[in-house]
Amino acid sequence: MDIVNTIRDYVQAECQKPTSKYGFDPFPFHLVLVAKHAAALADELGGDKEVILIAAWLHDIGSIIYGRDNHHITGAKIAEAKLTELNYPKEKIELVKNCILNHRGSKSNTRNTIEEKIIAEADVISNFDNIAGIFNAAYVYEKLDQTQARASVRQKLINKWNQLHFENSKKIVKPKYDAAMLLF
Numbered sequence: 001m002d003i004v005n006t007i008r009d010y011v012q013a014e015c016q017k018p019t020s021k022y023g024f025d026p027f028p029f030h031l032v033l034v035a036k037h038a039a040a041l042a043d044e045l046g047g048d049k050e051v052i053l054i055a056a057w058l059h060d061i062g063s064i065i066y067g068r069d070n071h072h073i074t075g076a077k078i079a080e081a082k083l084t085e086l087n088y089p090k091e092k093i094e095l096v097k098n099c100i101l102n103h104r105g106s107k108s109n110t111r112n113t114i115e116e117k118i119i120a121e122a123d124v125i126s127n128f129d130n131i132a133g134i135f136n137a138a139y140v141y142e143k144l145d146q147t148q149a150r151a152s153v154r155q156k157l158i159n160k161w162n163q164l165h166f167e168n169s170k171k172i173v174k175p176k177y178d179a180a181m182l183l184f
């Protein structure tokens with residue numbers, strides 16, 4: 001799993017750069033959570049755990065380096081270049097790229113592999129562990145006022161809830177979802 005640690009360190013370094021579009025916050029408050037949930041889902045559901053963890057760390061690299069627009073596409077290109085540089089097997093690079101290309105819940109891409117499904121699911125679950133981060137994005141990056149941010153975050157959480165596919169994920173997230181809806 002040295003490759004996983006190498007990729008984690010690469011992503012952490014990109015988040016620490018002054019050019020990071022969202023600063024360092026995505027690393028501890030999103031990417032670490034996605035990797036944790038992806039590892040747990042891989043243990044439960046199977047799939048190539050190494051590919052899953054690499055994709056978990058890299059799934060938002062396009063957003064960190066270039067911004068949110070089409071970050072699934074830019075991220076897949078960045079991942080391919082970095083993994084090729086590290087002599088990672090081509091067939092596994094394709095799996096990682098497909099996870100990144102198909103992780104976004106706002107896109108209706110077909111997820112064909114368990115690895116792709118796990119990355120998308122872990123990305124969704126992570127939102128319920130960092131609702132403050134969703135508010136931060138609404139205020140800072142979307143420039144919403146408090147009323148708009150409240151409505152936006154509520155709708156995002158509803159959308160995220162509806163994107164969950166695995167029963168165990170719903171069990172894990174349900175208390176957090178219910179608590180958030182109660183507060184809204």
